[in-house]
Amino acid sequence: MTGDVSGTETVATRLTPQDIERELGDNGGSNADAVGMPLGPWKIDGFKWFSSATDSEMSVLLARTAKGGLSAFYMPMRRLVGNRDTRNDAIYGDVTPSTELNGVRIQRLKNKLGTKSLPTAELELKGARAWLIGTEGQGVKEISAILNITRLHTAVSSAANWARGLAISRAYSKVRKVRGGLLQDNPAHLRWMADETVKYWASTHFAFLGVALQGALEQGWEAAVRNTGASQLIPQDKAQTADLLRLLLPVMKAQVSVASVHGLRNCMECLGGVGYCENNEDGGLMNVAKVYRDQLVNPIWEGTISVMAEDCVRVILDKRLGDSDVLANVFAPWVRHVLEVVGAELQMEAEFIEERLQRLLDVARGATKEELLYNGRDVLKSIETITSGLVLLYDATTSPDPIALKAAQRYIRSKSPNVTTQISRDGLEGAVADDKSIFLGSSNLQPSVSSKL
Ligand SMILES: Cc1cc2nc3c(=O)[nH]c(=O)nc-3n(C[C@H](O)[C@H](O)[C@H](O)COP(=O)(O)OP(=O)(O)OC[C@H]3O[C@@H](n4cnc5c(N)ncnc54)[C@H](O)[C@@H]3O)c2cc1C
Structure with a gap:
């Protein structure tokens, strides 16, 4: 980040509880991230041209909201398949639950001159669920x-x-x-x-x-x-x-x-x-x-x-x-x-x-x-x-x-x-x-x- 971000085409939409219910139906019932924490009430759609460390567990990104301006969001990279709370799995010895990318599609890896051990990719975001960080519209700050x-x-x-x-x-x-x-x-x-x-x-x-x-x-x-x-x-x-x-x-x-x-x-x-x-x-x-x-x-x-x-x-x-x-x-x-x-x-x-x-x-x-x-x-x-x-x-x-x-x-x-x-x-x-x-x-x-x- 920190090129000119003003033209960001990624959009965040605030979901109502009814929207979330509908989303659950659409994506197989998942409302929790890979560690069982609830997914945020924002839906992110758009495209990220440069995204490093695509194998990480979380991402902080900027997206435009209806209010105008850019806002910052926390987005877990993976979500549970189904809607199971896994927070006690380690204690009770359950098997590792299945996860999938949280509305993220990796379009292709960048073919870079160096830093090849760090996967940098183009990401398509479609219905990725996220939490707003701080004040809406104050994302750059x-x-x-x-x-x-x-x-x-x-x-x-x-x-x-x-x-x-x-x-x-x-x-x-x-x-x-x-x-x-x-x-x-x-x-x-x-x-x-x-x-x-x-x-x-x-x-x-x-x-x-x-x-x-x-x-x-x-x-x-x-x-x-x-x-x-x-x-x-x-x-x-x-x-x-x-x-x-x-x-x-x-x-x-x-x-x-x-x-x-x-x-x-x-x-x-x-x-x-x-x-x-x-x-x-x-x-x-x-x-x-x-x-x-x-x-x-x-x-x-x-x-x-x-x-x-x-x-x-x-x-x-x-x-x-x-x-x-x-x-x-x-x-x-x-x-x-x-x-x-x-x-x-x-x-x-x-x-x-x-x-x-x-x-x-x-x-x-x-x-x-x-x-x-x-x-x-x-x-x-x-x-x-x-x-x-x-x-x-x-x-x-x-x-x-x-x-x-x-x-x-x-x-x-x-x-x-x-x-x-x-x-x-x-x-x-x-x-x-x-x-x-x-x-x-x-x-x-x-x-x-x-x-x-
Ligand atoms: C390997 C790699 C990984 C990356 N990973 C991420 C990532 O994980 N997340 C993310 O958000 N971004 C990532 N980026 C994007 C990166 O931050 C930008 O590429 C970088 O900030 C430069 O911005 P730009 O590509 O838009 O170039 P531009 O800003 O278009 O630069 C083109 C030219 O314009 C000049 N220029 C730009 N602005 C000015 C100005 N105000 N005054 C004078 N000259 C100017 C520049 O100096 C440069 O010479 C990654 C990039 C690379 C190469």
Whole structure:
């Protein structure tokens, strides 16, 4: 979902008790779902062009009602054949009752580039019974909670796919010999892979910032954040946390997903020709090509990058958020608060973040909606750079891992104009040692620290 849903052709009709009696006659007497719970009083008819996880037990969908507008519905995928209450079957040891699809016909499976283990299908709905969720006509609003969670999942799973690709790259670099030496000792290879690892760190920190904000919202700051290393990073004020997450979610969904696509392409190249092959000999553990194929959908489903950019602009212009200016009143104070915590050795990098923040505020101030939409992808990139840079600087300040400092500095350098060389003050040898520790991890760290590399 989250393409343009306004043209939805699926219709929901409220049934009267008499209608339900008639329906029971028509469909063989079934008024209960697969676990014996009553089916809802709404009848859904229509067509769903894209429906994933068709083998799931339930679905949440949007449909148009007579009142107008879209409403959200909960629809069990299966119903009992006949009208038996099965709730006590497990206790009394009865046999599994027969079930059938709840007014759903699977027309055909989509022939997809990846995610083939997830059945995505075209569904025809005819007399499917469902329950209304929330207020009639407010479906898009009701479903937005799910959209936010799925966007967070998309960002985190994108980071996870990328982590797997880099793990495969590290394993391969330790065994493949080129020019008489292992890849793990080749300076050019290490430089490239260290750069990739830093990009992965930036995206992963960004995605897990989203998880931390969501956790703080659900469980409260006292329970979820106090006494953790994130206490200076996550706002104590719940409204501020909610507004910040609302702004950052479309950005992380778009930017982490697409960064992971590019990252996984590099991981494939890291393995040379082997990376382009479907390596299934070991059960697919090393099949980075499949991870790449599966990752390609993440920037598309749950809304494309342009749709996320549009959503981000909507948040920026929403007068109900952050005292009518979420960038100036929520995002900027949060960034500046975190920058105050950043260690003295990172002052240059902190100044870079402040400068990028100021530039974003200047662009947004006074811009028309049309201008912001036109620059939507730049706005996404700008918020991503500021936020990823900020969390990396925070990590470098609070983490005992010396690589965290190097990764933060390197990320900011990569975003700075006029940087042509990355050779450190210690010369080439020092730079290669840094690359190696960023890509392969540092052996002289506590296991708790090195395990996160
Ligand atoms: C494998 C897979 C599984 C899916 N599973 C489900 C599912 O279970 N349930 C479900 O409801 N949906 C599902 N979808 C649908 C998916 O959410 C949409 O395909 C996706 O959101 C893109 O919408 P669309 O296909 O309508 O593309 P469109 O919105 O038509 O996009 C076409 C182009 O228009 C651009 N565009 C669209 N809007 C704007 C805008 N406002 N400004 C600028 N450019 C714009 C897009 O960026 C894109 O380049 C699935 C899709 C796939 C590929």
